[in-house]
Amino acid sequence: MRRTLIAGNWKMNGSLSSLETLINGIKEGLADVKNADMAVCPPAIYIPRVSELIGDASIGLGSQNICDQESGAFTGELAPSMLKEFNCNYAIIGHSERRSLYAESDELVARRFAMAVKSGITPLFCIGETLDEREAGVTQDVVSRQLDAVINTQGIEALAQCVIAYEPVWAIGTGKTASPEQAQAVHAFIRGKLAALNTSVADKVQILYGGSMNAANAAELLSQPDIDGGLIGGASLKAVDFLAIGKAA
Ligand code: PEP
Numbered sequence: 001m002r003r004t005l006i007a008g009n010w011k012m013n014g015s016l017s018s019l020e021t022l023i024n025g026i027k028e029g030l031a032d033v034k035n036a037d038m039a040v041c042p043p044a045i046y047i048p049r050v051s052e053l054i055g056d057a058s059i060g061l062g063s064q065n066i067c068d069q070e071s072g073a074f075t076g077e078l079a080p081s082m083l084k085e086f087n088c089n090y091a092i093i094g095h096s097e098r099r100s101l102y103a104e105s106d107e108l109v110a111r112r113f114a115m116a117v118k119s120g121i122t123p124l125f126c127i128g129e130t131l132d133e134r135e136a137g138v139t140q141d142v143v144s145r146q147l148d149a150v151i152n153t154q155g156i157e158a159l160a161q162c163v164i165a166y167e168p169v170w171a172i173g174t175g176k177t178a179s180p181e182q183a184q185a186v187h188a189f190i191r192g193k194l195a196a197l198n199t200s201v202a203d204k205v206q207i208l209y210g211g212s213m214n215a216a217n218a219a220e221l222l223s224q225p226d227i228d229g230g231l232i233g234g235a236s237l238k239a240v241d242f243l244a245i246g247k248a249a
Pocket of ligand 1: 171175211232233235
């Protein structure tokens with residue numbers, strides 16, 4: 001039985017004081033979230049403070065990036081060992097904003113994935129098609145290619161050590177959510193592709209949906225058989241909304 005995970009991607013939002021208020025608000029309401037694990041991914045500079053505020057509360061902590069190298073001359077990057085010093089157990093990898101705005105290739109994403117796994121940090125591995133790709137009918141080809149970048153370099157077993165986030169790019173930050181049927185269809189395709197290679201990996205891996213998930217649409221999306229949680233952008237920035245998604249699980 002796969003556990004539901006609701007992870008908040010705070011992106012480049014907030015300030016020290018607003019994010020302190022946010023994490024404290026999440027902590028206060030956490031006892032009412034019965035059927036999901038919760039995690040937050042703050043901007044890197046706030047990770048130490050958020051880690052401190054999480055303390056021993058049961059909230060996962062993730063970074064929004066992780067370097068594909070262990071240390072050295074990689075200006076602007078975050079070493080896995082640094083993230084571990086602040087108890088980060090997740091790292092978002094392959095988010096569409098990194099792929100499209102910062103030209104991250106499938107190959108670089110796969111290298112970041114490998115370094116996270118090697119370091120004991122769970123990749124939140126984002127995949128998904130653009131609107132043009134969906135309209136051209138190549139959604140399955142796109143998510144397959146993105147998955148293959150990891151499978152072909154690290155083997156299918158590596159996927160057992162990550163959380164996949166299917167995030168149709170056209171639904172991210174647009175208010176246009178994929179319908180539960182559209183999302184389920186792609187989630188089932190992803191799980192089926194993995195099952196063709198290794199059924200136990202396919203059964204185990206959590207596949208989250210991301211793209212304008214909110215308190216109003218979460219319950220229906222999360223009730224789909226292959227949707228194991230959500231990666232939440234905008235709606236993770238208010239404790240009450242984020243907690244409502246957790247409670248919908
Ligand atoms: C995201 O960026 O991962 C995301 C899902 O954003 P939003 O919920 O705002 O669409």
